[in-house]
Amino acid sequence: MHRSGLLAATALVGVALLSASSAAPERAKVGKKIPEFKFESPLDNGLGITDLQAFRGTPTLFEFWGTY
């Protein structure tokens, strides 16, 4: 009984860790600070930028688009 409880708890912790590591980006909300985010790859034409905080000091427009 104790063992199955421990297994279940371990599985829950595993699921929680997995969720945390693949967490979706936060929602951008007007009036709030931009969430922290690190890009896995430097931005194209971005002079090595990998961190959202690098845009501090410059108004920045993000345009979400697709090729379809």
Place this chain on the structure above:
Amino acid sequence: MPASIKLQEEYGDKVQVVFVSVGSDSPDQVQAFALKKKWLGGRAMWTSEPPFETGMKTIPSTVLVSSAGEVLFVDNPVESKIKDLIDEDLKSQEKGPKDVPDPVRKAYAEFAKDSWGKALLDAQAVIDKPPTKDGDAAVAAAKAALEEFKKSIDTRFARVDACVADGLFDRATDELAAIGKAVKGDAELTKRHADAVAKVNGDELKAERDAAAALSKLEKKLYSNGPEDNSAKQLEAFADKYSGTKAGDRARHLASLIK
């Protein structure tokens, strides 16, 4: 999309535009698409990693973030509204943040005008001779301002290094010209700038610089006309001739996008 490309051109380095592609296309497919549309070649940046959710169900959608990192606008693009918000943000930068004492606010305002030397002097003056009223708060704000200015200055110099690392010598030169104006009045920063200029123009980087200058002509034509029948061949020939340079690598990559 073209409106944001134009906006980037219009505001130059006062504003940054970042295109975030959504969907299943690889970064190279996205670049190839943008190249065909003649959208490349400017200062806009590109990524396929959404840094946040917009909550929008349609594209294009836009998120405008202020210079202080606050979200100002989330919606489908409305050019006039976006420009108004940008202009307002740039104006408030010139005035300095509202929540700091006036003498420190002045330092922020100088920094926003790219008078780094004056901004550093103004902030240091508050620390050296605090105002009689609320002196401690003014000193703390001035110290925070100095730290923020130094971080921003480091970022600007790092951009020059990044340009050189990517073989983008035109941009490195533009950055250095802007930094050169901003550092006036500060001996230490003036020396740092002079060292950076000497490095970018030094003999060690001559081969990279020559290759970059040669590719720049091909790139200008490519970005303005879009890919033409002979573009891929020209770029590959360039890559062979300038093999081992950053510009050679970039030419090879551009050729692969066109094929």
